[in-house]
Amino acid sequence: MGIQDTPEEWQVTATVTPFTGNKTSVRTDQVVMPDGSVHGRDYQVHPGSVAILAVDEDDQVLVVRQYRHPVRQRLWEIPAGLLDIPGENPLHAAQRELYEEAHVKAEEWRVLTDVYTTPGGCDEAVRIFLARGLSDVEGERFAVSEEEADMEQARIPLPELVRSVLAGDLHNNCLxxxxxxxxxxxxxxxxxxxxxAEAPWPARPFEA
Incomplete structure (x- = not known):
């Protein structure tokens, strides 16, 4: 048998939300520790995300380049987006994001992996899909704005991406x-x- 993460919830004696933003908020919980002491834990409350590793017929990965203000860098990433609607089917969200960011659709979908991005300070859960059988979407491109207005796109062989990751040249966690x-x-x-593609996801339960 392999190792496995397990659900567990320690007692919370009080909760406050000192900040609520457009998509996320910050919460402070007073958590009872195993020795009986109580300590505050601050964390970002996040709706969850999906990301898509889209691979074309030449075994190249579709990547996009976008400015990320918190880290003051323009990062190469894979298409991704928030789960904007509570209970939204993550596959449907991923299909939408692939269309909006890359104007592409895919015939084959699988769950590649599920991750918590920063579990020490944020409850964001991300489902990363593998998408294959790519083709361009017909019609006009989705209208983009803000950071996405000058988004670049490229297709890079998987081994080249891995080399760049291990060299410290690429940093986006989903990529x-x-x-x-x-x-x-x-x-x-x-x-x-x-x-x-529609495998259960306990971190973000959804409607089939």
Whole structure:
């Protein structure tokens, strides 16, 4: 048997939300520790996200480049977006994000992996999909604004992405996790061993 994360919830004696933003908020919980002491824990409350490692017929990964203000860098990333609607089906959200950010659709979808991005300070859960069988979407492109207005797009061979990740040249967590996970899958049991696209996701339960 392999190792596995397990649900657990320590007692919370009080909660306040000192900041509420457009999509996320900051919460402070007073948490009872195993020794009986109580300590405050601050964390960001996040709706969750989806990300898409989209691979074309030439085994190249679709990546986009976007300015990220908190880190003051323009990062290469894989298409991704928030779960804006509570209970939203993550596959539907991923299909929407792939269309909006890359004007692309995919015929084959699998769950690549599920991750918590920064569990020490944020409850964000991300489902990373593998999408294959890419084709352009017909019609006009989705209208973009703000940071996405000058978004670049490229297709990079998976081994080149992995080399850049290990060299410290690429830093987006979904790109890093997705590229390394697919490399492990291809070296192991293959894509058919991945979970189906609508596999349950306890971190963000959804309607089928």
């Amino acid at each position: 890093v996790v997705g590229a390394l996970a697919l490399t492990a899958v291809l070296a192991g049991d293959g894509v058919d061993s991945l979970r189906p």
